[in-house]
Amino acid sequence: MNITSFYFLCFYAVVLILYYAVPKQLQWLVLLAGSIAFYLLGGSGWLILYPLATSAVCFVSGYRLSKAEDGRRKKAWLCFSLAGTLGVLVVLIYFNFGIYTYNGLVALFQGRLFQGKPLDALQFLIPLGVSFYTLSLLGYVLDIYYGIGKVSTNFFKFTLYGMFFPAMISGPIMRFKEMEEELYRPHPLRYDQVTKGLQRMVWGFFKKLVIAERAALIVNTVYDDYSNYEGAYFWIAAVCFVIQLATDFSGYMDIVLGLAQTFGITLPENFRTPFLSKSIAEYWRRWHMTLGSFMKDYVFYPLLRSQLFVRIGNSLRSGLGKKNGKRLTTFLAMFILWFTVGIWHGGGWKYILGAGLFHWGFIVAGELVEPVFARWMKNKGRDPHHKVLDGLRVCRTFLLVTLADVFFRADSARIGFRIWKSMFSVWNPAVLVDGSLFTLGLDWIEFTVGAVSVVILILVSLLKEKGGGIRDRIAAKPLPVRWLIWYALLFYTILLGYYGPDYDAAEFIYQGF
Amino acid sequence: MNREAIFDRLNIIFRDIFDDESITVTDKTTADDIEEWDSLEHINLINAIEHEMGMKFTMGQVVSMKNVGEMVDVIAASIG
Numbered sequence: 001m002n003i004t005s006f007y008f009l010c011f012y013a014v015v016l017i018l019y020y021a022v023p024k025q026l027q028w029l030v031l032l033a034g035s036i037a038f039y040l041l042g043g044s045g046w047l048i049l050y051p052l053a054t055s056a057v058c059f060v061s062g063y064r065l066s067k068a069e070d071g072r073r074k075k076a077w078l079c080f081s082l083a084g085t086l087g088v089l090v091v092l093i094y095f096n097f098g099i100y101t102y103n104g105l106v107a108l109f110q111g112r113l114f115q116g117k118p119l120d121a122l123q124f125l126i127p128l129g130v131s132f133y134t135l136s137l138l139g140y141v142l143d144i145y146y147g148i149g150k151v152s153t154n155f156f157k158f159t160l161y162g163m164f165f166p167a168m169i170s171g172p173i174m175r176f177k178e179m180e181e182e183l184y185r186p187h188p189l190r191y192d193q194v195t196k197g198l199q200r201m202v203w204g205f206f207k208k209l210v211i212a213e214r215a216a217l218i219v220n221t222v223y224d225d226y227s228n229y230e231g232a233y234f235w236i237a238a239v240c241f242v243i244q245l246a247t248d249f250s251g252y253m254d255i256v257l258g259l260a261q262t263f264g265i266t267l268p269e270n271f272r273t274p275f276l277s278k279s280i281a282e283y284w285r286r287w288h289m290t291l292g293s294f295m296k297d298y299v300f301y302p303l304l305r306s307q308l309f310v311r312i313g314n315s316l317r318s319g320l321g322k323k324n325g326k327r328l329t330t331f332l333a334m335f336i337l338w339f340t341v342g343i344w345h346g347g348g349w350k351y352i353l354g355a356g357l358f359h360w361g362f363i364v365a366g367e368l369v370e371p372v373f374a375r376w377m378k379n380k381g382r383d384p385h386h387k388v389l390d391g392l393r394v395c396r397t398f399l400l401v402t403l404a405d406v407f408f409r410a411d412s413a414r415i416g417f418r419i420w421k422s423m424f425s426v427w428n429p430a431v432l433v434d435g436s437l438f439t440l441g442l443d444w445i446e447f448t449v450g451a452v453s454v455v456i457l458i459l460v461s462l463l464k465e466k467g468g469g470i471r472d473r474i475a476a477k478p479l480p481v482r483w484l485i486w487y488a489l490l491f492y493t494i495l496l497g498y499y500g501p502d503y504d505a506a507e508f509i510y511q512g513f
Numbered sequence: 514m515n516r517e518a519i520f521d522r523l524n525i526i527f528r529d530i531f532d533d534e535s536i537t538v539t540d541k542t543t544a545d546d547i548e549e550w551d552s553l554e555h556i557n558l559i560n561a562i563e564h565e566m567g568m569k570f571t572m573g574q575v576v577s578m579k580n581v582g583e584m585v586d587v588i589a590a591s592i593g
Binding site: 296297302310313323326330 | 529532552553556557559560564571572573575576577
């Protein structure tokens with residue numbers, strides 16, 4: 001059940017009415033029943049056993065970990081939970097990736113380095129949202145293992161944490177200690193919470209239905225028929241894909257965060273105007289923030305604190321000097337971190353490169369070049385943080401993300417490289433002005449609507465960056481102005497959005513992970 | 514080892530990690546007081562302290578210590 005569909009909105013309205021109709025102590029039960037119904041109505045059927053089983057494994061592990069006194073027993077329960085979470089994820093998502101990689105190597109080296117037969121891939125039915133709920137549940141167990149988590153003593157309440165329907169499919173990735181109070185405490189009906197939540201949902205629908213769906217038409221036209229396009233066409237499609245991905249994912253987040261707000265529940269934010277970032281490192285502190293924070297806390301830091309990395313750090317420091325040794329150790333740990341981020345997006349080299357290792361390369365290059373540039377500017381008596389330079393840095397971030405995302409969207413890493421080659425070797429900028437732009441799925445009127453909508457989005461992002469919530473600013477305006485703004489956005493979305501019975505809105509991109 | 518001795522050794526470690534000979538930490542010193550002390554340097558700092566002091570922080574302590582004073586409390590309790 002797509003959350004932009006009419007059926008979902010009917011389902012949501014029923015849950016919302018029941019939520020505020022029942023005694024407040026039972027509200028969480030309505031959400032649990034709603035979450036289970038959402039999964040079943042979404043056509044997932046028996047696949048619901050996956051999140052239920054993962055929740056059970058983590059609930060039992062967490063409880064046992066909190067009671068275990070000796071280290072060995074703790075490690076045993078941790079391993080049990082890892083098998084029930086990461087183990088399942090690895091089998092479902094990455095097993096075939098291993099087979100495809102093996103087959104690729106066999107094809108490449110057949111008869112030269114080794115003999116082997118290609119293996120058949122296995123067909124798995126993947127439960128919806130497996131990459132997201134697995135991380136939320138795994139984080140719960142790890143927090144208890146590290147001695148910083150709260151323990152749940154009610155399995156049904158814990159299952160709601162694992163399956164909370166707005167967040168289950170595409171995040172945000174939650175932390176139990178932050179969400180426990182939010183999910184289970186009574187929430188009286190508050191007009192401001194409901195209206196603000198609905199307003200945010202409208203903004204999310206605007207991003208998804210008006211911008212992302214339009215951008216998708218150009219993106220699909222070019223990427224699905226890539227052998228017939230070259231040069232500037234790929235630049236157009238690449239930029240459109242960045243716009244599509246950003247508005248699709250952040251639009252989804254606006255809808256789910258707004259939806260949760262109507263229940264009185266605050267979910268963690270996942271975006272903070274990432275395209276105003278001056279570096280790739282900053283971009284990742286603003287883009288998919290809950291994934292970044294999860295990876296930092298549960299992959300990067302434990303890695304740096306592991307015996308192996310402490311030893312690597314010591315030997316690199318003694319061999320290369322303190323500063324370089326520390327840097328190289330960090331870069332090594334970052335390599336593993338970005339590999340993990342990439343593969344989390346999907347079992348394929350296009351994800352490992354496009355959502356992982358290219359970003360690692362950009363960050364490392366930035367770490368090495370930026371201080372040298374800053375020193376050079378200072379020696380010249382110029383401000384390395386001049387507004388113009390910062391503006392250029394923002395453009396550079398967008399360009400680098402655009403290049404990496406080519407792989408994210410392409411059907412394979414090989415096609416990604418082919419597109420890159422064409423982008424940099426074919427010079428045909430005339431297609432930008434000779435009308436070819438309007439042959440890619442959007443005529444000039446549709447294209448103009450999309451462009452104007454992107455400008456609106458950029459203006460709102462700039463206002464947001466300046467500080468203060470946009471909805472609070474609008475709420476401070478006189479009533480007629482408030483209504484005018486929200487109804488204008490609502491009707492703009494209704495009139496110009498791509499939806500309805502004749503239109504099959506594309507699934508949210510991150511829903512597939 | 515008393516608190517004063519721990520502070521003396523911490524000063525040496527902080528100066529080494531942050532490359533700043535002017536650093537003198539107190540009970541109230543936090544990450545806000547040292548420009549380079551971000552979350553990554555925090556891990557490097559923790560690793561260096563563990564190596565120098567011959568003790569181990571738990572992950573819970575690593576993320577929950579609010580200032581150097583609390584860090585000294587944990588070290589004192591650990592090495593006696």
